[in-house]
Amino acid sequence: MAAAQLELRQVTKRFGGVAALDGVSFSVPPGQIFGIIGPNGAGKTTLLNCISGVYRLDGGDVLWQGASIAGRAPHRVAALGIGRTFQVVKPFASMTVRENAAVGALFGSAEAHLPPRQAFERADEVLELVGLAGKAALPVTALTIPDRKRLEVARAVATRPRLLLLDEVMAGLNPVEVDEALEMVRAVHATGVTIVLIEHVMRVIVGVCDRALVLHYGRVLAEGEPRTVLKDRRVIEAYLGERYARQQGG
Amino acid sequence: MLRAAFTTKPTEGGRRWRRLFLLLGGVVLLYGLLAPLTSLDALQSAGFPLLADKLWFRIATATAMFVVLASAWNLVGGLTGYAAFGNVAFFGIGAYTCGMLISRAHWPLFLALPLAPLASAAFAALVGVPLLRLRGHYFAVASLGVGVAVGEVIQNVEYRGTPVFGGSTGLFLPIFSVDNRDLVFYFLMVGAAALTIGVTWLVLRSRFGYGLIAIRENEEAAAVMGVNTTAYKVAAFALAAALTGLAGGIFAQWNVFINQENVFPIEYNVQMILMALVGGAGTLFGPLAGAVFLYMLIQFLSGSLPVSLDLPFLPSDARPVLAQVILGLLLLVTVIFVPRGVIDFFGGQSRLSLAYLRRSLRETSV
Structure with a gap:
């Protein structure tokens, strides 16, 4: 097996008495698209926060290319080449679309760190990649929700990550927009970025993921090839519920 | 929401305003730099008319000082978005650093002066680490606390019964003996103002500035x-x-005498913030415009300018109160109707119109 790019070992995070994550372990080899699914409150976003340094772990370890990165501040995690998006978009509201992306290029992974002029060129490339090139000069407040999600991805991609953590970039999008977003994810992946993707939309997991993991009450319920995982009886019961079970049956 | 001024593409109308604004600014700047030179002995004996008397020197120097205060506040309050209410502490620390070195250690001014910013910056870095963990109102109140505390400590700290920093008497500095003192201090303060604007300009174009925004x-x-x-x-x-x-x-050194009252005045905190807001927080020239306009207004209202308003129903001792009232009203109107500052009209994306005010009102109302 290829050496893991990202590895989690028994990661635990508690809020008061509640264990949001309880001994979560998995590993992602370079170049993969790794999907994480789970019902609301399963701990998916908490997991991303633990990887990106927003939260401190209560137990376990996060390894990046074999070395522990647990407890590092978010900006130091970003400097390693781990980019992320937020489920609730957090654009820099006073800036234009282009400037938002440029901030990613100005900071981010240590080798990216471009001076302002090149950062704006990089921003233009990235906006092209996510399909926002035509809206570069607009203030972010003029963007629709799907476009804001794209911008969220653009900013993260501009940091030149080697691993990109996407937090529900397709939630709330209609089927056509999901297809466009899928294309965007594939385009980003094609530039050589490993992707960890949190999603609610089944089609996404089956459509683009090489591997999927199901999180339930902070524990790993199942892990494996997406189609196999989604047919797992426990997964159908715990997460997908009766309706999906009926669909599977019918 | 504040807007980063350096990033906006001005509209056609905005560009016309900007050109006019820059031209006017250039003329004022040129006059401000050249007119005081007519007080030089050489020019006087050559028969030049004196364009600036002592009072105007004082007002112009103080205006430049407020340009520094408002523009410096802008780096924290305008660009970084942390409403610092205690910046007067740094003013006082700078003044006392210079005061102590000159009056007690007998350092020459130009050796003591560079240490003033160093001392203030060191103090800010020290208190900044815990303070800047706070956000919003908490930061504002905590920074105000620091601003008040520093002045009290400096006035009251004693060693074996004698006040270390001159106590409530304050410090007297030996008069800086040089020809054309007014001119020297005027140019020093204008230099500091130019430095502050220059630093802001650099910050706005750098990775650092983007990070702050x-x-x-x-x-x-x-x-x-x-x-x-x-x-x-x-x-x-x-x-x-x-x-x-x-x-x-x-x-x-300019004022020769410093004490808690004149270098730690709480109202400076409010004034520098108001200047930055009225002009346009987060912009390059907003705080400058705000400082010039508001300082003149404050002086005019309190009757310190040679031209003043004489209202029959207003006793002269009520003028400072009137100044406070008008400043308060101005703050209200600015925050509600012109949240991006007046600089927004000069080369920004907006034009001053009734629609603009209505839109602002909608944006700023809850």
Whole structure:
């Protein structure tokens, strides 16, 4: 097996008495698209926060290319080449679309760190990649929700990550927009970025993921090839519920 | 929401305003730099008319001082979005650093002056680390606390019964003996103002500036994109402190006498913030415009200008009160109707119109 790019070992995070994550372990080899699914409150976003340094772990370890990165501040995690998006978009509201992306290029992974002029060129490339090139000069407040999600991805991609953590970039999008977003994810992946993707939309997991993991009450319920995982009886019961079970049956 | 001025493409109308504004600014600047020179002995004996008397020198120097204070505050309050209410502490520390070195250690002014910003910046870095962990109102109140506390400590700290920093009597500095003192201090303060604007200009074009604005807009997003938020905030705070401290240092020698009252006045905090807001916080020239306009207004209202308003129903001792009332009203109107500052009309994206005011009102109402 290829050496893991990202590895989690028994990661635990508690809020008061509640264990949001309880001994979560998995590993992602370079170049993969790794999907994480789970019902609301399963701990998916908490997991991303633990990887990106927003939260401190209560137990376990996060390894990046074999070395522990647990407890590092978010900006130091970003400097390693781990980019992320937020489920609730957090654009820099006073800036234009282009400037938002440029901030990613100005900071981010240590080798990216471009001076302002090149950062704006990089921003233009990235906006092209996510399909926002035509809206570069607009203030972010003029963007629709799907476009804001794209911008969220653009900013993260501009940091030149080697691993990109996407937090529900397709939630709330209609089927056509999901297809466009899928294309965007594939385009980003094609530039050589490993992707960890949190999603609610089944089609996404089956459509683009090489591997999927199901999180339930902070524990790993199942892990494996997406189609196999989604047919797992426990997964159908715990997460997908009766309706999906009926669909599977019918 | 504040807008980063350096980034906006002005509209056609805005561009016309900007051109007019820059031209006017250039003329005023040229006059401001050249007119005082007519007080030089050489020019006087050559028969030049004196364009600036002592009072105007004083007013112009003080205006430049407020340009420094408002523009320096802008680095923290405008760019980084942390409403610092205690910047006067850095002014006082700068003044006392200069005061102590000159009056007690008998250092020459130009050796003591560089240490004023250093002392203020060091203090800001020290208190900035815990203070800047706070956000919003908490930061504002805590910074105000620091602003008040520093002045009290400096006035009251004693060693074996004698006040270390001159106590409530304050410090008297030996008069800086040089020809054309007014001119020297005027140019020193204008130099400090130019330095502050120049520093802001550089910051706005740098990675540092983008990082600060990113922090203002969304600190968490900035952090995961690789901005070292703590270091950036403390650096901005220390930079603002250094510039404010420089103004304090110049003030100490210019005024010859310093005490808690004249270098730690709480109202300076409010005034510098108001100046930055009225002009346009987060912009390059907003705080400058706000400082010039508001300082003149304050002086005019309190009757310190040679031209003053004489209202029959207004006793002269009520003027400072009137000044306060008008400043309060101005703050209200600015925050509600012109949240981006008046500089927004001069080369910004907007034009002053009834629609603009209505839109602002909608944006700022809850």
